[in-house]
Amino acid sequence: MLKKGKMLGLVLVVMLVGLLFAGCDNTAVADGEDKVVKVALLLPGNINDAGWSQAAYTGLMDAEKEYDIETSYIESVPLAEQESTIRDYASRGFDLIICHGSDFEDAITLVAPEFPDTGFAITNSGAKGDNLIGVGVQNEEQGYMAGYALGLVTKDNKVGYVASNEGYAMKRTENGFIAGVKASNPSASVITAYTGSFDDAAKGKETALAIFDKGVDCVFQYAQGSGIGVIQAAAEKNIPIVVTSPSQVKIAPNQAVLAVMSDMKVNILSVITSYVEGDFGPDLKIVGNFSTNLYKVSDINDKLINAENKTKIEAVIKDLQAGKITFK
Amino acid sequence: MEKLDNQVTTVNYDKLDELVRKFQKIFNIFVPIFAFLVSLIVVGIIIKIQGGSIIVAYSSLFKSAFGNLNSIGNSLSRAVPLIMAGLGIAIAARANIINLGAEGQIIVGGIFATYVGINLQGLPPVLHITLCLLAGFIGGALCAFLPGHFNAKHNTNIIITAMLLNDITIGILGALVQGPMKEVGGFAPQSAQIAMSARLPMFIPGSRVHVGIIIALVLAVIAHFVLFKTPIGLETRILGGNPLVAKHSGMQVIGMQIMLVLIAGGLAGMGGAMEIMGSQFRLREAFLMNYGYEALAVALLGQKSPYGVIIAGILFGALKAGRGGMVNAANLPVSFSMVLSGVLILCISISPILMKIPRYLAVRNISANR
């Protein structure tokens, strides 16, 4: 027994020493002449989550087509690995590292000062630093638009909101949604339900059916993968729904009231542009909302929205674009 | 089997045992390496199907995990909770108790440590850190008590109770960070940051590895000593080898079983505490998702030996730290890392068949020398 312990101990020591030696040939990545900007995108979820992460991934791919950049992304970065992942990308010589979501805030503010030559950006956050910018995302506007439309659509004055959990973006969207419903239909009440999952589509469907059973007669989903189930439930029960991308309209073509999509390409391009032009700094503030074309409304369904209401919706879109509707 | 036994009766038992042990020692190291290599080959095949280069993929994995001080720090700091929870699982597994509750124990440990870390202010760091670690241990042990108690006393399946508790603790954590423990004036579902005095210091300049790794190493040495050098350790191993013998030799089987689960839970809880105190500094939902389950792989890959757990833990930590580099190099979807863990656990779980070889070799060796 003693021998075995010693042997393992020896292996361990050798390994640790090896680690330290490996650490010695620490060479900074040389970033020579002005070549293409290397952009890395860190996502909290899957690139096919039908929501938050997928929007950013699509945005990055669109940006790559239009701009002379080299891109790289990583999906489903767990909270515990945010810091190490950011640091890994920074030390591999990426010029610009974009973290998608307020969850990354702690990690990115910690790592950014360690790599002064790298640009860092984080969406849906107000973080700032010499080489770090926060890209505000006005989640409320997306919710407001959906809420406003559904306030017009509802007949029994019961509007539903299904989200994945009570996360930062989901809660902000919810607040905007409630404000939107109140704006178009003050007597309507909002019923909220969470699926507790980012990928359990069946549970999303059941959750939606449950709130339909409670008398909800139109719904908005902000529930990533589980939201697919919400759309299917709406299609099955013929309940009007606001979706978050034009492709989701295809799941419920007759029930989709409209699509409020977030075109993350806008955010990503503005970050890249300001990085290339050297605008990075504590004073820079990028905000994504209707006025910057982050949010777009499409696929307005004439069968569910009559001409009068359509005018109202278009007016609200204009107001949002003009920044006339503000949130705390 | 009968054939072997016939041969055995004609040879010296002591000599056979000695040989078996000698071969087993080699196999204890060989089996995990074998399992790891098989997993690498399986993932290699996936990389090839995806059209990536295996060499590029694995070399970038290595570079991102051990390429410089920074990445080594990443690997080690990821390894800390894995080692802590893995140690607990390994100790309990020595007595044949599978602790699948580490996921929940980590969470409760993290909750307790955060609470102490935020609410006690103005303490000297050494005291504050000790209190936080203790709180983490107590939290983890508390979470392990219910499954452990009912398993020992009433033979209630510990796997199910522990897994149900894992889910329940996730719910509790969510409710806490959205309610009572939410940062005052904050909007995001997270707690305030813990006091500076509760943070684990970092000791290598240019790297973020914190003293948690040293605490984990020390605990592993202690665990090794207790397991192999003390009567309690011997009893634990007897309990795992043959519970009936344990009962008849007058051991407090039920008490032992409960104690082992509490220790396992406590260590996992401390792992969760260290993650908060050394890396994340605040409580958030899913702050260590799936680490509890991966710790099971760590414990098994480490052959339930405390030193083995350290090596396996660092290996898994390195995989986490190097994932980004590898994904980019080989154009892999993230799910490959789940495939890797899954194959690894399966390989390890079927390795008992390999552990039969030592005995076979010993018998052959002896009969050849006869």
Added chain:
Amino acid sequence: MEQFLSIFTEDFFYATIRMASPIILAALGEVILERAGIFNLGIEGVMLFGAFFAVLGSFLTGNAWMGVVFALLIGVVLGLVYALAVVTIRSNQAVTGTGINILAIGLTSLLSRMIWGVQAVPLTVKGIGPLKIPFLGDIPVIGAVVFNHSPLVYLAYIMIGVVYFILYRTSWGLKIRSIGEQPKAADTMGINVIGWKYGMCVISSMFSAVAGAILSLSFMNLFVDNMSGGRGYMAVASVILGQWNPMGAALGGLIFGAGNAIQMRLQAFGVPIPSSLLLVLPMVIALIVVLAVRGSASARPSALAKPYYKE
């Protein structure tokens, strides 16, 4: 209180029956297996594989029922793999099961990405929708609640009776139970213990795979990553809740189904309980019941999870 009672609508019972069905089907498979002395935590993974291959089968052939056949086939394969590991190699059953579960999440996600790429919305295939049973479906209330489900949901409930009958009324059932209680005695009686254990692994795995197909083809008509969502674990818990009896296991499945249906409706009420706690309500109920039924744990097959060594 009145408001609470208003939860129990027709739709509530309909949803409970539907949501319970995959858990029940998987639990029934697990009952048979545990009765034969083997514990399989990996049914969560088998379910996920089943869900994926069902969609793949429907996608490739354009026929949803071929999807079920695909699920059955992957069930057979996984059952054989599991039997090889735990019966022949005698590996630790909980650990092997965990390995299968983790592998399933990774591999199904990987395969779906390889086959269908990154889609804007998951690719939909032909599913197996509700089928109203003639006459019975026209009975007021009961017809709508009970006799208007997908054929696979009916299958889950029909299997309760079938499994009960086989276990307690046939010589096969006797053999299975004796293997789980006294494998050595069963062996001396001339029962091929190893063979039966292999068979039970395969059959229970097929149950779980079809349970996965219920999720992906009956509830939905698509596959999303990790869509089994812990229902396999609920099935394993249901077996303990139900004291290794098919009826009891079905009751366990219904507890989870009803727990979830209640939880979702409570959320809609806006009860002052945090949503994260409501979401784990089914687990809390299950834990309480598991701990409460401990008294009669004698129903547990005595040779459960113990590797069998043929003399």
